[in-house]
Amino acid sequence: MNVGDKLILRKSNVSDFFSSLQGEMQLIAPKKRFAGDVVFDVVNSPEEIVWEYGHDIYPPGKRYIFPHYEDMFSYRRGEQISIDVAAEAPKQAIVAIRSCDVTAVRFQERFFSTPIVDPFYKARAENTVLFSLVCNEPPKKECFCICCDGGPYLETGFDVQLTDLGDRFLYEIGSEKGLRASEPRQQYLEPSSEQDIAERKRIELHADSLFQTASYIAKAIIYITSDEVPDEVWEELGSTCFRCAACTNLCPICTCYTVDDRPEPDGSFTRCRSWDSCQYAGFTREASGHNPRPTFGSRVKRRFYHKASFQYIMRDGRHGCVGCGRCVSSCLTKLDLPSVVKKIRRAMHDYIEPKSRPTAFLQ
């Protein structure tokens, strides 16, 4: 068995395979909850895994590797200050995670390890194996991963990738971590045939054809890097934002966090980090009252600058959008990437003469 192997996991063996894996680590997978909702959660047995689900709005990769609230350490005041660093991260496998979320996890892994290694993120990421599931068709109408290089299937970056081929899964091993999770369960895996690979190819092409073709991210990169979008346009866009921060909290890539010292009932304190959002006015407000980003427009501009500017692409190795569509389905005032690109495009026609537009050289 090697990295790069393409194997077959029969659906009749899926239960045994994941039962065996569950002996080594906890399984996190889409699971039926109240009223038919399917969300990622710890499953007690592999039968609970829902393999055909749409899209979990709460990004599972970020949720279990960079949790919404994470205790860093606790301390006790007194003659001496005693500090206890948080316990080790649990071993876990996230099963049936979508390609876009895997891409986002890889983005976060890179961010949290360069140039400085974040010890808490590293501990969790090292103990997490991702079993990603190829989307045979776009799970939601908001999906635009194909435009952002986030899916619907992966070439690299996965630990194990599963493709639903009807009565069986194509089982691809993409990393050492995936290999280590697969080797003890070799008896459930069998070699794949050329027919399986061809079937996979057919599914890829079919899935590709179901997406709308639109180059949102390419346009966003041009508009934002050029810095020629007038501030009035940003203010106009920002005027509808009511800073609920759904866009950044649900974004599987967003990494910003804040740190708080939480008092505990026993008199100790816990230093805890939790997701923060650049869309909040207090995100940059200093103790003196000075705020470098005082307006809604400046904060909306900031969010898209971080997502799509060339400077950040150089830093992070890719743009900050995987096209999961969560901001599209969550933002009530349409400040998601596709809508903002469309609005900027329209506004630029009103503000800037065609010959001085950043795309002028194309004409």
Add this chain to the structure above:
Amino acid sequence: MSTEVKTPTLTGAKPRNMWGVTGVPTGNLYVPMPAVIEKIIVETPDTKTFRLRLEDPKHAEWFTWEPGQFVELSVFGAGEAPIGFASSPLERSWFELTIVNRGKVTGLMHELKEGDRVGIRGPLGNCWPLEAIKGKDILIISGGCGLAPLRPAILYILANRQDYGEFWLLYGARTPADINYKYDLVEWEKRDDFHVLQTVDVGDESWTGNVGVVTTLLDQVKLDAANAVALTCGPPIMIKFATLALVKMGFSEDRVVTSLERYMKCGVGKCGHCCVNHVYLCTEGPVFTYAQLQEFPETRA
């Protein structure tokens, strides 16, 4: 105008940071080192200087810093805040932090007494380019508590006075009561090789010095801008007008060096609060030249 080659090292001052080669002595970037408050000096009604000593000798041995760097100060029970070093870098057994009582962390810090314990993560950030500017005339412009991060640089230059040319300090405060380091300023004004000019925005009965914003003092400065470097730190509005005035005086944009301030949490380039465009102030800043700042549209005022 000078035809001299620009000094690229001005922008490249990279001291050892806490994540340096040897790693952090606490074993985790986010875990602070305990420190004891040895002495508290009351500067102004809302500002105190705290002299701190790291409790663990192993931490103290590992801990070296350069003027312009800062630490994340943990006030246990409140949280963390970024504070710049304010004492002489030549003193290695202790260091001082000057803190204005403004928010939750600094508020609780002001209630602490000598002998109490706080936490220190650092040193963080880059530093004033003191090596690269040797041989140059130095002009320091600072306002209010902006003198604190410049004080290590001033004390370093005074200790190595022969390495530098003319040395000027322009310092502005809101009122005479808001002047920091009065004990230092008295000593500095006595020196022949250090020109110190002070001003206040609003004077009182006993004030006989200059009145007006700090940039009004620039008329009295006699310096050859072609061979001089300006270091500035203060409120954003002061930095803006000082920078514009200096450029007008003939300072080239890469000879005006400033230390920025942002809200900050982690100090290691992860939490995202201190970003100025694509640059993380905590790891790549806070010291920048005006030429560098031109590249960040967010700092254009």
